[in-house]
Amino acid sequence: MIHIGLSHFLFVSIVLFSLGIFGIVTRKNAVMVLMGIELILNSANINFIAFAKFGNFGYQGQIMALFVIILAAAEAAVALAIVLNIYKTFSTVNVDEIDTLKD
Amino acid sequence: MNTYNLNYLVNSLYLIKPEITISIAIVILVLVDLIMDKNKKLLPFVSMIGLVVAGYFIVDQFSTNSFAFNTGSSTGMLVIDPFGNFFKLLIVLASAFIILFSVSSKEIKENLERHGEYFTLIFGMILGMMFMVSSADLIVIYLSLELVSLSSYILAGFTKQTLRNSEASLKYVIYGGISSGIMLFGISIIYGITGSTNLYEINSLIQSPQIQNLTFFLAGILIFVGIGYKISAAPFHFWTPDVYEGAPIPITAFLSIASKAAGFALLIRFIKITFIKSVDPEGFWHLLGIIDWKSFIIVISILTMTLGNFAALWQNNMKRLLAYSSIAHAGYLLLGLAVMSNEGIAAIIIYFAIYAFMNLGAFLVVMLIANKTGSEELDDYKGLGYSTPFLGVALAIFLVSLTGLPPTAGFIGKLYIFIALVDAKMIVVAVIALLNTVVSLYYYIRVLKHMFLDRPEKEAPAFSISAAAVALVVVMLTPVLVFGVYFTPLVDLAKNSVALMGF
Numbered sequence: 001m002i003h004i005g006l007s008h009f010l011f012v013s014i015v016l017f018s019l020g021i022f023g024i025v026t027r028k029n030a031v032m033v034l035m036g037i038e039l040i041l042n043s044a045n046i047n048f049i050a051f052a053k054f055g056n057f058g059y060q061g062q063i064m065a066l067f068v069i070i071l072a073a074a075e076a077a078v079a080l081a082i083v084l085n086i087y088k089t090f091s092t093v094n095v096d097e098i099d100t101l102k103d
Numbered sequence: 104m105n106t107y108n109l110n111y112l113v114n115s116l117y118l119i120k121p122e123i124t125i126s127i128a129i130v131i132l133v134l135v136d137l138i139m140d141k142n143k144k145l146l147p148f149v150s151m152i153g154l155v156v157a158g159y160f161i162v163d164q165f166s167t168n169s170f171a172f173n174t175g176s177s178t179g180m181l182v183i184d185p186f187g188n189f190f191k192l193l194i195v196l197a198s199a200f201i202i203l204f205s206v207s208s209k210e211i212k213e214n215l216e217r218h219g220e221y222f223t224l225i226f227g228m229i230l231g232m233m234f235m236v237s238s239a240d241l242i243v244i245y246l247s248l249e250l251v252s253l254s255s256y257i258l259a260g261f262t263k264q265t266l267r268n269s270e271a272s273l274k275y276v277i278y279g280g281i282s283s284g285i286m287l288f289g290i291s292i293i294y295g296i297t298g299s300t301n302l303y304e305i306n307s308l309i310q311s312p313q314i315q316n317l318t319f320f321l322a323g324i325l326i327f328v329g330i331g332y333k334i335s336a337a338p339f340h341f342w343t344p345d346v347y348e349g350a351p352i353p354i355t356a357f358l359s360i361a362s363k364a365a366g367f368a369l370l371i372r373f374i375k376i377t378f379i380k381s382v383d384p385e386g387f388w389h390l391l392g393i394i395d396w397k398s399f400i401i402v403i404s405i406l407t408m409t410l411g412n413f414a415a416l417w418q419n420n421m422k423r424l425l426a427y428s429s430i431a432h433a434g435y436l437l438l439g440l441a442v443m444s445n446e447g448i449a450a451i452i453i454y455f456a457i458y459a460f461m462n463l464g465a466f467l468v469v470m471l472i473a474n475k476t477g478s479e480e481l482d483d484y485k486g487l488g489y490s491t492p493f494l495g496v497a498l499a500i501f502l503v504s505l506t507g508l509p510p511t512a513g514f515i516g517k518l519y520i521f522i523a524l525v526d527a528k529m530i531v532v533a534v535i536a537l538l539n540t541v542v543s544l545y546y547y548i549r550v551l552k553h554m555f556l557d558r559p560e561k562e563a564p565a566f567s568i569s570a571a572a573v574a575l576v577v578v579m580l581t582p583v584l585v586f587g588v589y590f591t592p593l594v595d596l597a598k599n600s601v602a603l604m605g606f
Contacts (some may be wrong), residue, residue, distance in 0.1 A: 002270045014472050015289055024281055033277055040284035047291035057298040064242050064300065066288065078253050082260060082269070091270045098268050098273060101345045 009050035016043035030057065030083045030093040041072045115171035118183045120160040121191060122233050128153030129226045136219025143218040150202045150222050154229075158195045161188050165173045168602070170239070172325060178303040180240040182372075182603075187237040189452055189600035190368040193459055193482035199360040199465050201225065204353040205486045207572055209474040210262050211351055221261060224356070225525040227254035232365035239376065241290045241300040244369060245283070248329060250278045251362060259350040259358075271349025278332065278342040286329025287467030292322035302376040309391060309600075310380070314394050323378075323394045330373065335436060340430050344414075346440050347426030352473060356466035359429040361457050367455070371440055371448060375603055386445035387527070391554050400441040405535055408434025412542045421469045421479040423548060424587060425462070428505060431543060432458060438536055439520050442527045450523040452597040454516035457504075457586055461513055464579035465501040467481035468494050471576070477567040481553050488555035504583050507540055515593075 016039050022034030045065045069070025087093050132180045136393065157460070159291055165188045171180030202225070205211045211221065231250030238244045246455040256279060260272025294300055296319055309319065328339060379391045388398055411431030418424040436458075439451035471494060472487070473479050489494035504511035517540065524533040525578045588594055 001357075003510060010419065030273065030277070034280065035513070037277075037280040037284050040281070042288060044284070044287040044291040047288070050292070051295035051298075055295065055298050057294070061294055061299055064291075064294070067242065067246060071246070072184075073254060074250070075280060078256050082256060082272045082276050085260065085263050085269045086273050089264070089266055095273070095277070098270050101270055101348050102545075103272075 001084075005008065006050055006054040009046055009054075013043040013046040013050070016046065028096050030086065030095045033052075033084050033095060034079050034083070037079075038072060041068055044068065107410060111173050113501040115173070115179070115181075118164070118169055119181065121157040121195075124153060124160060124357070125226055125230045125233065128157075129223055132219065132223045132226060141177060141532045142262075146218050146222045147202055147206050147601055150577055152555075153191065153197060153226070154195050154199045154202070155285065155487045157229075158199075159194065161191050161195065164188065164516075164598070165192075167509040171237075172552060174240070174301055176300050178239065180243050180301070181234070181237045182239045183237060185600045186372070186603045187368065188234040190364055190455075193335070193342070193364050194229060194236070194361045195218050197357065197364070197459055197463065198225065198229050198532060200467075200575075201357045203209045203362075203575055204356060204463075204467060204470060205575055207474070207569070207575070208351065208353050208470055214262055217261070218542035221258070224254045224258050226529060228258070228357070228362070232361055235365040236372075238369070239302045239372070241293065241302070241572040244373070244478070245287055245290060248286070248333065248369075251333075251365065252283060252462025255354070255358060255362065258354045258524070259346050261351055261354065267349040269364060270353070271346045274342050274349075275346045278339075279399045281327050282319065282332035282339060286326050287314060289322040292318060292325070292566050296322070302373065306377050309377075309393065317526060319393050324416075325423050326373065327370075327399075329557045330366055330370045331403070332543070334363050334370065334433050334437075335407075335430050336403050336433055337410050337430075338403075340407065340410070340433075343430055344423050348423045352422065352466055352470040355426075356463055356470075359425070359466070360462055363433065364455055364459070367436060367451065368442075371451070372603065374440070375418070382445070388443045388445075392442065392484070397441060400437055401529075401532055404434045404437030405435060405532070406440055407431070408536065409518050410574065414540050415546045418546070420549070421481060421484070424481070424550070425465060425469070425487040428543065428546075431539065432462075432505075434539070435517065436519055438532065439523060440531065441532070442523045444523065444527060446526060447520075448522045448601045449597040450516075450519040453519045453593055456514040456593055456596070457512040457583070458488070460579055460586075461504040461511075463497065464504065464583060467576060468501065470571065481550065484550065484553045485559040486554070488551075491568070493573065493576070494568065497580055498550050498554065500580060500583060502550055504587070506544050506547045508544075510584075510587045511585045512590070515586060519594075531563075559596055 020036045020039030024033050026041055029031050045068050048061040048065045083093055131149055132146060135149055139145055166185055167183050169183050172180040173185055174180060228251050231247045234243060234247035238247055256272055256276045259275045260267050262270050273339055287562045297305045333337040363414055374396055380389045381390050382388050408431045411427045411434060415427035418427060436451055436454055439447040469479060476483050504513035507517035521533050
């Protein structure tokens with residue numbers, strides 16, 4: 001039986017963070033880019049809760065994680081509304097094709 | 104944990120009267136929009152009343168030095184100090200002008216049925232920015248930053264039918280989401296190292312040498328990404344030209360002044376409070392050696408202004424040109440921070456007070472022209488100096504002031520930044536900034552050339568401007584001209600506003 005410690009949580013969180021960045025950089029679909037952003041937010045959440053639990057820092061970290069969950073939902077709502085509007089005006093959600101504003 | 108006394112809470116509520124006023128104004132705006140279904144005339148009045156009351160409360164408690172919402176015996180989540188109050192006042196002033204701009208903007212007027220949400224979202228931004236400038240806790244910093252961002256994502260795409268508008272909001276939301284996510288990751292690491300989210304507590308915890316420097320360094324840089332995006336500093340500026348060009352002009356002006364001012368206030372507070380070791384009698388800061396902020400900020404600021412100025416040389420769209428110019432100005436302003444002294448902060452405050460008027464004025468004239476001609480292209484400005492001399496001359500004054508030539512106020516702003524640099528013996532940096540100013544002269548003067556020297560192919564139709572618009576332009580022109588020759592009150596105000604709580 002292995003003991004699950006702080007470093008395991010941090011490992012999961014850094015993998016999620018890297019996957020988020022990877023998704024943002026490689027994906028062309030705006031919705032997939034937004035999912036990458038969600039991954040980054042969740043990796044930070046894992047950090048907060050793991051640090052709060054293993055560092056005995058009190059409840060601050062867990063409260064922060066709750067705030068972040070709420071904010072992530074709000075951001076997803078706003079971002080998806082914008083993507084929907086993009087689809088109505090451009091008929092595509094490929095971020096590479098949305099480039100009317102250029103030098 | 105701490106005994107949370109009810110008296111503390113009540114006292115804290117007294118300290119955040121301006122923020123409470125803005126929150127009440129949001130509720131009233133929503134209600135007015137609901138009740139007066141067809142009549143949207145009342146909304147700007149309600150907004151102005153809310154701003155005036157908030158402004159009164161800010162002036163009323165201007166020299167307060169206190170913590171609000173105490174988390175420990177000596178620290179709190181919010182700081183009410185002259186420095187924050189100055190920036191709050193600047194934000195309220197800029198917002199009041201933005202409300203007036205919006206009333207006379209054709210783009211905004213065309214979406215009359217959505218005016219309720221427009222003003223509500225602007226107030227959401229104001230509320231977020233006010234918390235941003237007074238936050239002393241990483242939780243509040245992140246929440247307020249997101250409050251500003253979420254409102255501005257929607258506002259950037261407010262006239263959603265046009266292509267460039269929806270594109271602007273998409274680019275804004277993607278860049279903003281990424282940078283705030285990265286910033287949150289940095290916050291979580293700092294929380295892990297120190298066990299606290301309060302800047303003052305973090306500062307006292309990292310005074311001891313056994314803190315892991317490298318991890319803390321990385322976390323500090325990650326947090327800078329989030330703030331750097333808000334102030335459009337160089338490697339994080341990619342959203343700026345696109346969003347500024349695509350968004351409705353009042354929102355562009357708002358982003359370039361209020362949101363940037365709030366970002367700068369947050370950056371200064373974050374760096375000074377978190378990393379300070381001591382302040383010597385001459386006002387120079389001694390920072391902890393964890394991050395070499397001085398060199399870091401110098402590199403970022405030189406990169407920012409050079410990139411902004413050189414990219415602006417090739418722009419043919421006025422809004423895009425002003426966007427790059429605002430990036431360059433962020434570079435000059437960062438130099439004031441790079442000095443790492445109270446004198447530098449005073450220079451930033453003077454610069455911001457002047458920059459607000461000249462940039463708002465430039466955007467106002469661009470908006471008035473776009474209202475009539477429907478275009479912001481530089482080619483459509485040909486002969487404008489003769490067909491509508493008033494707007495031409497006004498724009499010329501604003502642009503000369505943005506360049507930083509005497510006798511306009513822009514000169515005073517740049518002068519104080521350079522004095523601060525020379526006093527700190529950063530001559531090389533000052534010379535680079537001066538050369539950058541020379542580069543900026545080219546693209547500002549190019550606009551003047553288009554207006555006054557180039558003859559249009561067909562005679563430009565003279566258009567009349569309403570008396571209200573003329574009055575608004577004159578209101579913006581007066582401080583730009585007056586502060587250029589009589590700037591003692593401004594300097595006194597800045598000297599009174601440099602004090603940050605605690606140091």
